[in-house]
Amino acid sequence: MSQFVAVLVDGVVYASWLFVIAVGLTLIYGVMKILNIAHGSLYALGAFSAVSLAGAWFSHGYAPMGSFAMLALAAVLVGLVSGPIIERGLLRFLYGKDEVVLVLVTYALFLILEDLIKLVWGVDPLFVQGPNGETPYGLLGNFEIAGLTYPNYNLLLIGVAVVTGLVLAWSLNSTRSGKLLLAVIHDREMSAALGINVSRTYFVTFTIGAFLAAVGGALTAPTVSVVTGMGAEVIVMAFAVVVIGGLGSLPGAALGALIVGLVRAAAVHYAPEVELFSIYFVMAAVLIARPKGLFSGAEVRKI
Amino acid sequence: MKSDRTPLMLIVLVIVLLAAGPFLPSWMVSLLNVSMCYGIVVLGMMLLMRTGLVSFGHGLYYCLGAYAAGLIDQIWKMPDMLLMIAGAVVVTAVISAILGLLLAKYREIFFAMLSLAFSMILYGLLVKSASLGSTDGFNVSAKTIGGAAIEGEAMRIGVYSVTVVVMGIAGFLLHRYLASHRGRLAGAIKDNELRVEYMGASVFATIHFNYVVSAVLAGVGGALMAINIGHIDPEMTYWPQSGEFVFIAILSGTASVFAPLGGALVFETVRSFAYEYSPNTWQMVLGITMLVVMIFLPGGLWSLFTRGKAREAAS
Numbered sequence: 001m002s003q004f005v006a007v008l009v010d011g012v013v014y015a016s017w018l019f020v021i022a023v024g025l026t027l028i029y030g031v032m033k034i035l036n037i038a039h040g041s042l043y044a045l046g047a048f049s050a051v052s053l054a055g056a057w058f059s060h061g062y063a064p065m066g067s068f069a070m071l072a073l074a075a076v077l078v079g080l081v082s083g084p085i086i087e088r089g090l091l092r093f094l095y096g097k098d099e100v101v102l103v104l105v106t107y108a109l110f111l112i113l114e115d116l117i118k119l120v121w122g123v124d125p126l127f128v129q130g131p132n133g134e135t136p137y138g139l140l141g142n143f144e145i146a147g148l149t150y151p152n153y154n155l156l157l158i159g160v161a162v163v164t165g166l167v168l169a170w171s172l173n174s175t176r177s178g179k180l181l182l183a184v185i186h187d188r189e190m191s192a193a194l195g196i197n198v199s200r201t202y203f204v205t206f207t208i209g210a211f212l213a214a215v216g217g218a219l220t221a222p223t224v225s226v227v228t229g230m231g232a233e234v235i236v237m238a239f240a241v242v243v244i245g246g247l248g249s250l251p252g253a254a255l256g257a258l259i260v261g262l263v264r265a266a267a268v269h270y271a272p273e274v275e276l277f278s279i280y281f282v283m284a285a286v287l288i289a290r291p292k293g294l295f296s297g298a299e300v301r302k303i
Numbered sequence: 304m305k306s307d308r309t310p311l312m313l314i315v316l317v318i319v320l321l322a323a324g325p326f327l328p329s330w331m332v333s334l335l336n337v338s339m340c341y342g343i344v345v346l347g348m349m350l351l352m353r354t355g356l357v358s359f360g361h362g363l364y365y366c367l368g369a370y371a372a373g374l375i376d377q378i379w380k381m382p383d384m385l386l387m388i389a390g391a392v393v394v395t396a397v398i399s400a401i402l403g404l405l406l407a408k409y410r411e412i413f414f415a416m417l418s419l420a421f422s423m424i425l426y427g428l429l430v431k432s433a434s435l436g437s438t439d440g441f442n443v444s445a446k447t448i449g450g451a452a453i454e455g456e457a458m459r460i461g462v463y464s465v466t467v468v469v470m471g472i473a474g475f476l477l478h479r480y481l482a483s484h485r486g487r488l489a490g491a492i493k494d495n496e497l498r499v500e501y502m503g504a505s506v507f508a509t510i511h512f513n514y515v516v517s518a519v520l521a522g523v524g525g526a527l528m529a530i531n532i533g534h535i536d537p538e539m540t541y542w543p544q545s546g547e548f549v550f551i552a553i554l555s556g557t558a559s560v561f562a563p564l565g566g567a568l569v570f571e572t573v574r575s576f577a578y579e580y581s582p583n584t585w586q587m588v589l590g591i592t593m594l595v596v597m598i599f600l601p602g603g604l605w606s607l608f609t610r611g612k613a614r615e616a617a618s
Binding site: 035037090093094099100101103104105107108109110111112114115116118119123232236239240243247272273274275276277278279280281283284287288291292 | 357426431587590591597
């Protein structure tokens, strides 16, 4: 029984984390039709920036609780700086190219950013930690379910994921700019003809996507050792999530994250040797049964 | 119509490489070996790209070929180089023939993603299989070539020579295939599948066959790489490895079988030197190279050669 509960809790926590990362990926794909491999690097950038900012905060001896503000600041900074640079400086010249070519462009970007991170932060593992070993991870205390203790930090993760999902769903469906965005997704040329500023829509979307990747990274930083290569590991997992849910679908990303999260948690607890295998097995199975993912409507055929 | 000079040039290339082998410094032999292994894999990527498909999971066959070679050495204790290559061919042909039945129905990003999923499944399996060394992999070495036991320096030259010959054969066969009726369908499928079907050719059968051919090439490349490097691990099927193959294919262009072979050599040379002189920025160098090529030379490096010829023909 307690193991079952553990699977559920671990699964949901893991799913929340995956959702925050994958939702940015699916947003960018949905609007811009770019499957952004560099999303993994933006995630890593968020994590490394969080280490630096939170580290600086701790070393000045400020109140440890403030380190959460530093994590948020790291995500905002990475989103606001790297998003615009990448979109304005590179991607906007390549719109309209083949989807696969765009994947490769972001792959090149991924390679460049990976080394940029190495140049700035070095290759040694880093930790978000104060001088007395305090971390944002431990600051919030613990909670107990069915005799198992979990850090409250996990609740924060779940909260962030839920809020992110709700805010995105609300702003897409109920605000003016969200509806304009849906129009751009549906038909880019027609929207442009009707006076929607498509280029600005792309710019804003990519920046939000980059910000979400960085949020994922900043929230992960206190829970793990921050190492180079963490982006490569995450991005392919995020691919699995968005492909399972359906590329470009918001509820799809949520469902995909839950499936991957629970499958992985179940594998970890019941059959550790199939942990990685199980995720990609589910991904392949979904692609085989429903090539466009679980949450995709019928696509209108254009000639 | 101009006569086809490619086979002759391939033969000349093989003879020159074979003759030069014993006189080349060992670092150059290693560089050539690795380039040729990559070149063979990328020949397969080129065939897929001509068909309009990009696989983000060809590391699967590269790795399978390498592990097939490794297991022939480890389990059956028959470390013959030719046998290892044959083993890689059989394993990759069988697996790709099965997976190809599924994949041949997919296009574009979905093809890329499903092949990625398959390669990551193998990664997940290998990482957790302790008997195969998990993430560390294991060492592989060929002791005989075609039954003849060879040692030391002669073995090094032998392995190099076999690699050269295999590359020559792979290039020649692929060139002949591309010029054949079915081979030419690849470009037609890329342009317009529907019309290919109207002409009475099977798109599915052609894509399936091309997929198997590209998988076998990747497997042979993987087996040769295993023997040359002497070590294999699951990283061979991790996604950045597959990305690297796509990278070289894009860098090279798909106009001629020489493009992937040359492209692989350029890639390995750039990587070796970048790695030697700035170990922390070699990926950045590669990434920038790739962006420049994709933006300014959409036809790959090979188009530098053909561009001049096209201008000649026009004038």
